[in-house]
Structures are given as structure tokens and as C-alpha cells.
Amino acid sequence: MRSVTLLIDKRLEMSTKYKKTLENDTNKVVISKSLLDSIKIIKDLEPDLIIISDSFDDDLSDFCKQVRALTYNMRPVIVALSKSADSGDRINILNSGADDFISEPVNLPEFKVRMSAHLRREYESNLDLKQLLPNKNYSLRAIKRICCRESSWSMLYIKIVNFEDYKVAYTELASDKLLQTYSAIIKATLTEKDFVGLIDENSYLIITDNLKAETVAKFLTYAFDTVVSKFYAEHDLNRGYMILQGDEFAGKRANFVHVTLSGISSENSAYTNAQQVMNSLMELNSMANLHNKSNYILDRLKIPGEHSLQSKKYNNKILIYETDQALCTLLNTILDLQGYDITVMNSFAEPEEGETPALLIIDAGDIEKQNGLNLCYKIKNNASLSNVKVIVTSAVHDKELVLNTGADLYMPKPYDVSVLIKWVDNLMREYNA
Numbered sequence: 001m002r003s004v005t006l007l008i009d010k011r012l013e014m015s016t017k018y019k020k021t022l023e024n025d026t027n028k029v030v031i032s033k034s035l036l037d038s039i040k041i042i043k044d045l046e047p048d049l050i051i052i053s054d055s056f057d058d059d060l061s062d063f064c065k066q067v068r069a070l071t072y073n074m075r076p077v078i079v080a081l082s083k084s085a086d087s088g089d090r091i092n093i094l095n096s097g098a099d100d101f102i103s104e105p106v107n108l109p110e111f112k113v114r115m116s117a118h119l120r121r122e123y124e125s126n127l128d129l130k131q132l133l134p135n136k137n138y139s140l141r142a143i144k145r146i147c148c149r150e151s152s153w154s155m156l157y158i159k160i161v162n163f164e165d166y167k168v169a170y171t172e173l174a175s176d177k178l179l180q181t182y183s184a185i186i187k188a189t190l191t192e193k194d195f196v197g198l199i200d201e202n203s204y205l206i207i208t209d210n211l212k213a214e215t216v217a218k219f220l221t222y223a224f225d226t227v228v229s230k231f232y233a234e235h236d237l238n239r240g241y242m243i244l245q246g247d248e249f250a251g252k253r254a255n256f257v258h259v260t261l262s263g264i265s266s267e268n269s270a271y272t273n274a275q276q277v278m279n280s281l282m283e284l285n286s287m288a289n290l291h292n293k294s295n296y297i298l299d300r301l302k303i304p305g306e307h308s309l310q311s312k313k314y315n316n317k318i319l320i321y322e323t324d325q326a327l328c329t330l331l332n333t334i335l336d337l338q339g340y341d342i343t344v345m346n347s348f349a350e351p352e353e354g355e356t357p358a359l360l361i362i363d364a365g366d367i368e369k370q371n372g373l374n375l376c377y378k379i380k381n382n383a384s385l386s387n388v389k390v391i392v393t394s395a396v397h398d399k400e401l402v403l404n405t406g407a408d409l410y411m412p413k414p415y416d417v418s419v420l421i422k423w424v425d426n427l428m429r430e431y432n433a
Helices: 013-021 035-045 060-072 087-095 106-126 137-147 163-190 213-232 235-239 274-287 325-335 371-380 399-405 417-432
Strands: 003-009 026-033 049-053 077-082 100-103 154-161 193-200 205-206 241-242 250-256 256-265 295-298 317-321 340-344 359-363 388-395 409-412
Touching: 003 013, 003 035, 013 026, 013 049, 026 035, 035 060, 035 137, 049 060, 049 106, 060 077, 060 087, 077 087, 087 100, 100 106, 137 193, 137 205, 137 256, 137 274, 137 317, 154 163, 154 213, 163 213, 163 250, 205 213, 213 256, 213 295, 235 241, 235 256, 241 340, 256 274, 274 295, 274 317, 295 317, 317 325, 325 340, 325 417, 359 371, 359 417, 371 388, 371 399, 388 417, 399 409, 409 417
Parallel strands: 003 026, 003 049, 049 077, 077 100, 256 295, 317 340, 317 359, 359 388, 388 409
Antiparallel strands: 154 205, 154 256, 193 205, 241 250
């Protein structure tokens, strides 16, 4: 997961320069040009590093106090940028909660290295020293960021069941080795774009993409069952279970450890906060628990089996509703050359029954009559046509007005025809997927 740096600076040129210097594959830089907006960003993203400039009229030390009070439970690094070189200002701002003070103009290479060092220390301060993975607070922060900013993701929750019994039977040293081995397997399975962190000592959170979530789940359950036998004594393996020794657990039978893995996806449900995500993961995880065997369960959309083997015929039919005759002729000619079945409509009438197109290109029409917008609204509220893709073009540049009718795409006039054709290709693929 990329770290997040919040740059609070109302100067366009300087903030852009700093962002270009600091942003890379491992660090996302978010600029806020308003102190009020920055408060919301801090709550939503919980940035690792906050850089505050004195480009605002407000006193910098007062704002540092506000940010530090707001972030007491997440403790990000706060760096103050100021044109002042006075030692008194430095001391006042550092006493107000800032971790570092940099006088402008800055040396950009040094600035980059110093901020990287702050981010590295922030990350390392959130590592579990035993498994060298981010701790629970950092993992929950990762969930929060994903829910706020990403539209496509999968999350996996892995729990090692019967771990406490294993720790009692084989001592903490052996249990640490088990955890470290499995952590290494998890990290080796993922890429730099994925995230893995701890929820508890024996439970993990993985954030990855939808395409490989099930592959990861399948491998990690298989890998655990493959290696775990190496962590038992031979007599326990022969017996098929552990016996917990000592006064408290005298003669207590304990099952071997195994993992339960649950997974959810943004494609199947909408999640707005970390608590919703964890509740769903834990509910699914309890359903995945099998006796003495690792197992995984993923949240999937229900797929009806009826007529599932029927192939879908590719629909390449496009209807054009365009009042500008020259533009209408141009679109008709170009899209026909692209291999689409084009029909030019002479009125704003709905398609006839049995002639369902894949895509409509509709001119919004006169601002008062709004013929095109009314047509789009009717089509999107017609059960038999609601899946048809609609592009609405308009000389009236009111995006919200157009999209509120149900249009899939709003194209302001005048537009580049080549851009429109790219969108046509994308929407046709979506319709026929």
C-alpha cells in the first residue's frame, strides 16, 4: 500500500513542485489549498506525513496544535514549511506539535530525502517486530483509505485457528517460528502493489485486486497445510491431535492449527468504513472454519444456472439522434467504417420493439424542449431498454443535468470525434460483456 502525504499549501506553483518531488510508486501526495478541507482529508485518509506551509493567514503554530490534537490517535509526522529563519519561530512551531521545521526556499533533493526518511520511520514505527508486518492500527488505516479512494479491490482475512493451544503446547518460541514462516509465505505470494498487515497476532489482512484474490486464497490455504506438519512433534502427528499439559489444561485435547480465510470484494457490496469491512470478513471467516483443515470462502454474486450455457449474440447496433445534419453524416460514416450497424433516427422516438440497440448517441436538443434528455430518461426507465448504453452530447455544458437522466456518458459539444469513437468502443464492449 502506498503511504499518503498531505501537503497543505495554497500556492499553486510551489505545491505542484513539491508534489512532483515527493510523489512516487510508494507515496501518494494529496494537496489541500484550504485549512478547512485539510481537516476532512485527515479524517478520511489518516495521512502518514502532513506538510504544512505558512502560506495561510492563520498562525502556523496554532494550526500545528489543531492538527496534532486531531491526529492524537494516529500520530502522523508533521513538517512545517516556513519562509522564516528565526530560531524563535522554529522553537514555537516545534513546541506546537511539529516534528520538523524546514525554511524556504528548500533544497529539493534534500527535501525529498528528508521526507522519505520521515515516511520510513513512520512505517517502521507501525511494524510488529516479531513478524515485520504493519500492526492492527496501520491495517485499519489501509482499509479506510481503500474505502475512501479506490473503487475496485478485494480484501482477505486470514486467521490461524487453535493458535493459542499450539502456543501452550509448544511454547512461545515455537509459535513465533510458525508465525514468522507463514508471514514469509504470505509476503512472497504478494506483489508490491498488494498490502498485508496484522489484525491480531495470529490474523492477517490482505488487500489485493479482484482478479487474483481467489488464486491467493487458494494458495495460502494450501501452503499452510503443506508446511504446518513440520511444526509438530512426531508423536502428536501420529496421534492426530495435541495434548495440552499443565494443571490448567491437564489432559485437554487440542486440534491442530489450521487457517480460515474469508474474502470480500467491492464488486459485490458497498463498504464505507473499516468496521463494515471487518464485520463482513469475520462473519464469513466463521463460516469457513472446518475441523482440522484449512479452508477459504469468498463473497461472490449469485449466478443463476438456468440457460447458463446459452451464448450471447454480439449486438453492434447503434442509433444516432443528432439534429446537426453535418455532424450526423460524419458520425454515420465513421462508425459505419468501424463495422457498426448504424441507424440514423429522424425523430426523438424510442426504438421499436424487437430492435433493441446496444448504444444510443443522443443530442440533448433544445435547452427548453430537452427532447434528447427526455428520451434518455424514458429509455433508462424502460425495463426492456434500461441496459442499453446511452451517450448524450450537449452544447449546454451542464454535466449534472445530463447524467441525472440516466445517461452513461456526457460529451460536451464541440467534441473530438476520435474521443467519441473510443468511448463508443468501450461502451459497446461493456454492453456485450
